[in-house]
Amino acid sequence: MSSTRKARRTRILLTNDDGVFANGINAIGGALSATYDVTVVAPEGNQSGSSHSLTLGDILPIREVALPCGLNGFSLRGTPTDCVLVALFDVMKDSPPDIVVSGCNHGPNVGVDVLYSGTVSAALEGLRQGYPSIALSLDMQHGVQPHHFETAAAVLMEILAEPTFYGDLVKAPAILNVNVPNVPLSNIRGIMITKQGFRSYENFVEKQFSPRGRAYYWIAGNSGPHDAQPGSDGYALINNYVSVTPINLDLTCDELLKPLEVRKHLVNDRLALVTGEHGTFGRSVAATVSAKRSVKPTATALAPDASSKAHRGDSVVESSHSHVMPAGEDARSGKARKKPKR
Numbered sequence: 001m002s003s004t005r006k007a008r009r010t011r012i013l014l015t016n017d018d019g020v021f022a023n024g025i026n027a028i029g030g031a032l033s034a035t036y037d038v039t040v041v042a043p044e045g046n047q048s049g050s051s052h053s054l055t056l057g058d059i060l061p062i063r064e065v066a067l068p069c070g071l072n073g074f075s076l077r078g079t080p081t082d083c084v085l086v087a088l089f090d091v092m093k094d095s096p097p098d099i100v101v102s103g104c105n106h107g108p109n110v111g112v113d114v115l116y117s118g119t120v121s122a123a124l125e126g127l128r129q130g131y132p133s134i135a136l137s138l139d140m141q142h143g144v145q146p147h148h149f150e151t152a153a154a155v156l157m158e159i160l161a162e163p164t165f166y167g168d169l170v171k172a173p174a175i176l177n178v179n180v181p182n183v184p185l186s187n188i189r190g191i192m193i194t195k196q197g198f199r200s201y202e203n204f205v206e207k208q209f210s211p212r213g214r215a216y217y218w219i220a221g222n223s224g225p226h227d228a229q230p231g232s233d234g235y236a237l238i239n240n241y242v243s244v245t246p247i248n249l250d251l252t253c254d255e256l257l258k259p260l261e262v263r264k265h266l267v268n269d270r271l272a273l274v275t276g277e278h279g280t281f282g283r284s285v286a287a288t289v290s291a292k293r294s295v296k297p298t299a300t301a302l303a304p305d306a307s308s309k310a311h312r313g314d315s316v317v318e319s320s321h322s323h324v325m326p327a328g329e330d331a332r333s334g335k336a337r338k339k340p341k342r
Contacts (some may be wrong), residue, residue: 010160011037013087013097013126016105017047017080017118020065020073023136024104027149032101032155039097040073043080043086043118048106051077052121060086082120088129099160100126103136104152108179110137110226110233111199113246123175124249132169133176134159135247140182140236151188152180155242174246176256179233192241195225197234210249 012032016025020042032038044061060078067073074091076083084100102122109117119135126133138152159165159178166176177196181188206218226234236243275281 002077009035009037010099011039011092011095011097012160013084013092013100013131014038014040014073015042015080015083015087015100015102015122016019017043017050017102017122018106019043019046020075021089022046022067022106023147024106026056026069026147027153028101028104028136028156029067029071029073031150031153032160033069033071035157036160038071039087039204040067040071041076041083042082044075045075046052047079047118049116049295050081050118050121051116052081052124053079054080054085054215055082059170062086080118081125084122084125084129088131097131099166100131100133101136101156102126102133103178104149104156104179105135105137105182106140106142106147108139108226108233108237109177110179110237110243110245111197113199114177114196120175120177120247123177124247127170127173127175128249130170132166135175135177137179138182139179146182148180148182148184151183151185154185155180155188155191172246172248174248177233177243177245177247178239179243179245181237183240187240188242189240190242191244192236192239194233194236194243194245195231196245196247197229197232199224199227199234222288276310 014025014029014032016022018024025040025042029038029040038235055078060082062074062076065073065075065085071326074087076086078086080102088096100123102119103118105119109120117135117137119137122341123133123135134156136152136156138147138149140147155178159176169175208216208218210216226232226238228235228238233243271281
């Protein structure tokens, strides 16, 4: 093998939730393409707020499109999570990515907002499928210029240039939720490793009526202030630091595990009364399993064509409640056992 063989370029799957033609994804795509092999698979239109939703009851048309950044990409009529799955299981199945990048989102994804974010969810789906993943967002306001997507792109390039920084993501497992202040690159003060704060949208539901008197609703909301608690993602943005928050798929509240364990007897006592003496509640697993094995189906429980099979040595009769092994055979060991005396 020639020692001068060119090293393979890192492959990146790029997606977002603002749509394949959005400014953020094109700014990132243009920057990444100079150094990496970039495959873009993104929603056909805006999917903000779609969270981790999947399209299960409809088809997902896909088409190849020319993007403003100069790349060719794929436009999918689906959610960001749909895009990641279609990319990994079809578009890139023969050349899977080394890393998944979702963004750059038009607006921050901090605090409780991450629960609604299609940007964050796309990265989490990448993680779920076994790939290191990064969600990237710019702390901008819609309609308020300028939007410094070039700053977000520069920050991402420096993160990707240090694989050691994000190398343990899949092992953890976690994604990096990266939020970049909407300022020129020269104003960035550095990176701050943060916790998820408590900022959330001030949601409201507005009810309207069509000219024919039919009610409809408009769900919207104003962005709340950033969490100013030191160490939070919002605190970093307020102070012109890039917020980097590791987020995982485990939503367990560890703080409540022990208190709930102490209090579970309150519900156990009530269940014991409800199930009564004929229920299985409160019995050991071994006793319950033993009881189930001793149940024999009655003749009426057998299907018409199953009664004849019950007498064959190599057949198993199934009822809706139990599995009965061939006569004279133990379910666990397969050894012959003696018939119990009646």
